[in-house]
Amino acid sequence: MDPARTLALLWRAEHEPVRPARGPRQGLTVDRIVRTAIAVADADGLAALSMRKVAEPLGVSAMSLYTYVPGRAELVNCMLDEVLGEAPSLEAADGWRQALERYARGGMAIARRHPWVPPLVSSRMLMGPNETARWDGVLGALSGVGLPEREMLAVVHLLDGYVRGAAQQSADAEHDARRSGLSYDEWYEQTGPLLEKTISADRYPALTRVWRSGVFEEPGAGLGPDGGFEFGLQRVLDGIERRVADRFAG
Amino acid sequence: MDPARTLALLWRAEHEPVRPARGPRQGLTVDRIVRTAIAVADADGLAALSMRKVAEPLGVSAMSLYTYVPGRAELVNCMLDEVLGEAPSLEAADGWRQALERYARGGMAIARRHPWVPPLVSSRMLMGPNETARWDGVLGALSGVGLPEREMLAVVHLLDGYVRGAAQQSADAEHDARRSGLSYDEWYEQTGPLLEKTISADRYPALTRVWRSGVFEEPGAGLGPDGGFEFGLQRVLDGIERRVADRFAG
DNA sequence: ACTAACTCTTTACGGCGTAAGGAGAATGCT
DNA sequence: AGCATTCTCCTTACGCCGTAAAGAGTTAGT
Numbered sequence: 001m002d003p004a005r006t007l008a009l010l011w012r013a014e015h016e017p018v019r020p021a022r023g024p025r026q027g028l029t030v031d032r033i034v035r036t037a038i039a040v041a042d043a044d045g046l047a048a049l050s051m052r053k054v055a056e057p058l059g060v061s062a063m064s065l066y067t068y069v070p071g072r073a074e075l076v077n078c079m080l081d082e083v084l085g086e087a088p089s090l091e092a093a094d095g096w097r098q099a100l101e102r103y104a105r106g107g108m109a110i111a112r113r114h115p116w117v118p119p120l121v122s123s124r125m126l127m128g129p130n131e132t133a134r135w136d137g138v139l140g141a142l143s144g145v146g147l148p149e150r151e152m153l154a155v156v157h158l159l160d161g162y163v164r165g166a167a168q169q170s171a172d173a174e175h176d177a178r179r180s181g182l183s184y185d186e187w188y189e190q191t192g193p194l195l196e197k198t199i200s201a202d203r204y205p206a207l208t209r210v211w212r213s214g215v216f217e218e219p220g221a222g223l224g225p226d227g228g229f230e231f232g233l234q235r236v237l238d239g240i241e242r243r244v245a246d247r248f249a250g
Numbered sequence: 251m252d253p254a255r256t257l258a259l260l261w262r263a264e265h266e267p268v269r270p271a272r273g274p275r276q277g278l279t280v281d282r283i284v285r286t287a288i289a290v291a292d293a294d295g296l297a298a299l300s301m302r303k304v305a306e307p308l309g310v311s312a313m314s315l316y317t318y319v320p321g322r323a324e325l326v327n328c329m330l331d332e333v334l335g336e337a338p339s340l341e342a343a344d345g346w347r348q349a350l351e352r353y354a355r356g357g358m359a360i361a362r363r364h365p366w367v368p369p370l371v372s373s374r375m376l377m378g379p380n381e382t383a384r385w386d387g388v389l390g391a392l393s394g395v396g397l398p399e400r401e402m403l404a405v406v407h408l409l410d411g412y413v414r415g416a417a418q419q420s421a422d423a424e425h426d427a428r429r430s431g432l433s434y435d436e437w438y439e440q441t442g443p444l445l446e447k448t449i450s451a452d453r454y455p456a457l458t459r460v461w462r463s464g465v466f467e468e469p470g471a472g473l474g475p476d477g478g479f480e481f482g483l484q485r486v487l488d489g490i491e492r493r494v495a496d497r498f499a500g
Numbered sequence: 501a502c503t504a505a506c507t508c509t510t511t512a513c514g515g516c517g518t519a520a521g522g523a524g525a526a527t528g529c530t
Numbered sequence: 531a532g533c534a535t536t537c538t539c540c541t542t543a544c545g546c547c548g549t550a551a552a553g554a555g556t557t558a559g560t
Contacts, residue, residue, distance in 0.1 A: 022556095022557065022559080023557055023558085024555080024556095024557055025556090025557085026558045050546080050547060050548080051547085051548065051549080052547080052548095062548085062549085063549075063550095066549075071548075071549075072547095072548065072549090086539090165546065213557055
């Protein structure tokens, strides 16, 4: 995967220098392909995203997509940067904590709309236009608080990691539910009795105690689709706040 | 995917009731298949794990694996529970904070040894023997600190989410590096100049400032293979500690 | 009018998970 | 002992996948 080609595609700079094309006009655009691919992935998941499935609703053959995009991997890159454009602006935020809160919630919202996103958010930045803007926004929000650059990066990394983990857990739950046709609660209803047979109370006392408290069945208790995202987020922000305070004091 | 069948397989209870088998003896065991599959996944990644690739080193055809395991999905479940057995015991830990620290580091260590694990750690628990023991351990460590059950669950969820996110970021970096043949540093050397062309300093001031500080090139600065895992972990634990203190005070 | 450049097509290859059905081996019953 | 049953493991086959190769058809420059 050629980095130069990938970057050019992300910034849509590919066909800028060459205006007069010899052959027939292109009937599609990269944007249209990317948007179609996003719709397919939203509906069926990233695993079910195939070149053939993207080409069909566009009325072309799979191979014609290769005129616009070098391959599947690069298409996915473009999809990712496109949906990162849905992140909210942090400019109006009141203080760094609120900005980080919005950053994390924005990431979570994207993940909920597009469950295929979390596994793709890699540490190796692709730096398309939207990812660039997002980085600039969050680093801007962190600029005044007195952390060294190294720790600013680590803080963003921490937030991204947390959101990614939480989002993926929620996405998996939804995916499993859709595939098995069972909701989270129904699944526990089915396996609950089975578990109680295999898991003995005296071998696993702490787990049994929590299990019997019934908290596993409560929605939003820390597991399941909405898995205590806000609770965790506030703990993470508290941890960052303490670091900021310690820096200021010491 | 039948939950009962899956659970029976995880606890290896499948052939317990039926002792006298009519046909020829089985030449393989579920354990041997699972261990071989883990080796394949460790070497080539989960995407490259195919029934044919697992069968080959065992000297059987792909289809004979279906005598032992209902399908690929269930095999992966077994692989996951198997490697969760590598998690360290938390019994000797001195206090809940140290226990959680070990829990998180243990998870991270597993993820590093088996980079295919993080995407699989789902909120829908499979509850094989090792996952069960792990849950019991961490809930035991949290039992005395005064948090309600709901928040104990949320705390474990928070840690799992953080570890999962961080581990996946690290695994992706490694995977990308292996596939492209470029180390993290080499990749930045290649794309750096390109990025400076497309990303203008006045449109992205905060990002440019951090970029020019050179901190992106430092190893372990918050990105890259070792991406500030410890920094983030301490922030997360600080956040949990504050919650515990608030609970105790209020 | 001719040619070069370009888009889009059809075909093909080697991979995948696994359904179907058949060959051969070990047991239980008579 | 001999037969039926039951089980393991095999080969074959189907419909998916990404994309390489090569050809058909369209447009622009000369």
